Amino acid sequence: MPPFGIVLYVDRLSAIMLVISSVVLLGVLLYSVGQGIADGDKDTPLSIFHPAYLILAAGLFDAFVAGDLFNMYVGFEMLLAASFVLLTLGGIGPRIRSGVNYVVISLVSSVFFLAAIAIIFGATGTVNIAQIAERIAGLDFNTQLMLHTVLLVGFAVKAAVWPMSFWLPESYPTAPAPITAVFAGLLTKVGIYAIIRTETVLFPGGALQVPLMVVAGMTLIVGILGALAQADIKRLLSFTLVSHIGYMVFGIAVGTTQADAAVIYYVAHHILVQTTLFLVAGLIERVGGTTSITKLGGLLASAPVIAMLYFIPAMNLGGIPPLSGFLGKVSLFFSGAEVGGWLIWTVIGLGALTSLLTLYALARIWNMVFWRGAEEVADYESPLIDQLQEAEEDDGRVVTKEVPKLMIGATSVLVVATVSLTIFAGPLFDLADRASGQLDQTTYISNVFPDYSNAGQVGDD
Amino acid sequence: MNASLALIIAMAGLFGAGIYVMLERSLTRVLIGFLLVGNAVNILILLMSGGQGPAPILGDDPNAHTTDPLPQALILTAIVITLGSAAFLLALIYRNWWLSKLSDEVPSVDEDDLRDVEEVFETTSEDESAISMALEESDDSGDS
Numbered sequence: 063m064p065p066f067g068i069v070l071y072v073d074r075l076s077a078i079m080l081v082i083s084s085v086v087l088l089g090v091l092l093y094s095v096g097q098g099i100a101d102g103d104k105d106t107p108l109s110i111f112h113p114a115y116l117i118l119a120a121g122l123f124d125a126f127v128a129g130d131l132f133n134m135y136v137g138f139e140m141l142l143a144a145s146f147v148l149l150t151l152g153g154i155g156p157r158i159r160s161g162v163n164y165v166v167i168s169l170v171s172s173v174f175f176l177a178a179i180a181i182i183f184g185a186t187g188t189v190n191i192a193q194i195a196e197r198i199a200g201l202d203f204n205t206q207l208m209l210h211t212v213l214l215v216g217f218a219v220k221a222a223v224w225p226m227s228f229w230l231p232e233s234y235p236t237a238p239a240p241i242t243a244v245f246a247g248l249l250t251k252v253g254i255y256a257i258i259r260t261e262t263v264l265f266p267g268g269a270l271q272v273p274l275m276v277v278a279g280m281t282l283i284v285g286i287l288g289a290l291a292q293a294d295i296k297r298l299l300s301f302t303l304v305s306h307i308g309y310m311v312f313g314i315a316v317g318t319t320q321a322d323a324a325v326i327y328y329v330a331h332h333i334l335v336q337t338t339l340f341l342v343a344g345l346i347e348r349v350g351g352t353t354s355i356t357k358l359g360g361l362l363a364s365a366p367v368i369a370m371l372y373f374i375p376a377m378n379l380g381g382i383p384p385l386s387g388f389l390g391k392v393s394l395f396f397s398g399a400e401v402g403g404w405l406i407w408t409v410i411g412l413g414a415l416t417s418l419l420t421l422y423a424l425a426r427i428w429n430m431v432f433w434r435g436a437e438e439v440a441d442y443e444s445p446l447i448d449q450l451q452e453a454e455e456d457d458g459r460v461v462t463k464e465v466p467k468l469m470i471g472a473t474s475v476l477v478v479a480t481v482s483l484t485i486f487a488g489p490l491f492d493l494a495d496r497a498s499g500q501l502d503q504t505t506y507i508s509n510v511f512p513d514y515s516n517a518g519q520v521g522d523d
Numbered sequence: 524m525n526a527s528l529a530l531i532i533a534m535a536g537l538f539g540a541g542i543y544v545m546l547e548r549s550l551t552r553v554l555i556g557f558l559l560v561g562n563a564v565n566i567l568i569l570l571m572s573g574g575q576g577p578a579p580i581l582g583d584d585p586n587a588h589t590t591d592p593l594p595q596a597l598i599l600t601a602i603v604i605t606l607g608s609a610a611f612l613l614a615l616i617y618r619n620w621w622l623s624k625l626s627d628e629v630p631s632v633d634e635d636d637l638r639d640v641e642e643v644f645e646t647t648s649e650d651e652s653a654i655s656m657a658l659e660e661s662d663d664s665g666d667s
Binding site: 165169 | 601607
């Protein structure tokens with residue numbers, strides 16, 4: 063019985079996150095099986111991929127259902143440890159170099175999180191989220207603010223929120239395609255999930271609304287400007303990933319029930335679309351032999367299926383109506399506009415700009431990689447791609463590989479899933495509404511402690 | 524809540540030294556810094572557990588003000604996690620050092636070489652099995 067033992071807490075938000083991540087994990091697993099069958103496993107000396115992948119999944123699920131801050135920390139550590147192994151798979155030079163960055167940053171953020179848990183424990187005498195939520199209201203405002211900030215900084219590093227986001231585009235693109243896809247889709251969203259819980263259950267009231275707004279705006283614009291300068295598709299996608307985290311932080315900062323519902327829908331959309339795009343980037347790499355848009359060309363003719371698989375999620379991410387990216391962004395903007403204020407309007411403006419710039423970046427990939435003829439690539443001159451920065455580890459080699467049907471099939475399934483987010487947007491928004499209706503502190507506490515409302519005081523000290 | 528001043532000073536010292544060392548370029552120092560900061564956080568958790576007391580075992584004196592066992596469990600978990608991460612970081616540092624120092628002298632193998640090596644291994648293993656079979660046969664013939 064709470065407060066004894068470790069509480070696992072599943073409400074609609076947790077359930078939605080679990081379902082979406084299971085779908086994505088399964089899709090990517092199929093993709094990687096296809097890749098493994100085609101390539102063999104010369105890259106890795108040990109068959110470490112699948113165990114590490116499953117541990118990653120276990121850590122992810124644990125973090126989503128944890129009703130206890132320390133258990134959430136353990137979940138984070140599990141998925142981080144597995145992600146270290148996956149990111150440095152094979153131990154080749156570029157992966158080790160980017161892996162070192164990633165490992166050190168992740169460990170520092172974990173230490174931050176642990177220190178936050180320690181001082182929250184000191185202030186409230188518990189690590190149970192419901193009990194903390196109940197006791198924190200009695201604390202001095204400044205103490206609350208400090209606990210709130212420390213916890214948010216820890217989560218913000220994981221969610222890759224500006225200014226703690228620069229590690230992400232450095233580390234993700236070097237990993238194998240399926241691994242980058244899972245990381246991009248899911249790891250940052252764990253951070254977002256934790257931030258949602260922090261803002262709704264632990265510290266409701268939006269004491270940090272203004273800083274969150276500023277950070278959201280900066281995440282949006284800095285991320286997408288980084289994306290515009292990249293020639294490498296994987297790096298470009300990593301930057302758009304960082305940038306779009308800003309939308310979710312914006313919704314969380316607005317903080318109304320409607321905004322939370324929009325955030326939940328947007329998270330689901332973003333997990334699916336971003337993962338799919340990284341998988342497609344993996345397919346492009348196999349067909350074209352490289353992921354640099356200055357060297358690729360003519361893929362529409364040579365690989366029309368991959369072109370379709372790229373086009374749909376790309377338009378979706380760019381926010382073309384009526385796809386789910388558009389619906390998610392519009393509902394975020396509407397919920398922000400209802401609250402109003404110049405800061406919110408500024409961030410909405412930045413969000414719209416980011417959406418257009420994302421579309422520009424993704425359309426440029428489309429023009430260069432798919433529409434440009436293969437024979438034009440050699441001496442192609444265009445101001446659009448003059449200034450682009452190539453990936454550091456790109457040595458100019460072009461190695462094409464065959465594309466197994468299983469990889470195409472797994473990617474297609476995920477593309478269909480992204481489209482179904484659009485088709486079933488009505489029921490899904492209802493679900494997100496009900497999920498965000500459950501997010502408030504009182505519901506959380508009375509679910510963990512059923513006799514909370516009449517007793518008023520939970521647990522015995 | 525009473526807290527030991529010595530522990531607070533130790534924690535502050537570890538945090539300060541750890542963060543200072545972490546800012547170095549050398550990866551080994553980053554690892555040392557991480558270990559120091561990790562231990563500082565463990566002491567922080569210990570400090571947050573409140574006053575001292577007898578071990579939290581129900582027994583002789585049910586009214587005794589025992590220490591809180593929860594932070595100790597948290598510290599134990601944190602130590603294990605820090606150990607695991609440190610082990611991985613060490614492996615990473617070694618690999619990084621190997622790549623930066625030795626990969627120039629020892630050229631990386633390309634796939635043709637790898638296939639040759641595999642063939643060599645296959646032939647040697649065939650040889651070995653042949654030798655062991657011959658040995659067994661000679662053993663059998665010796666016994667009879």
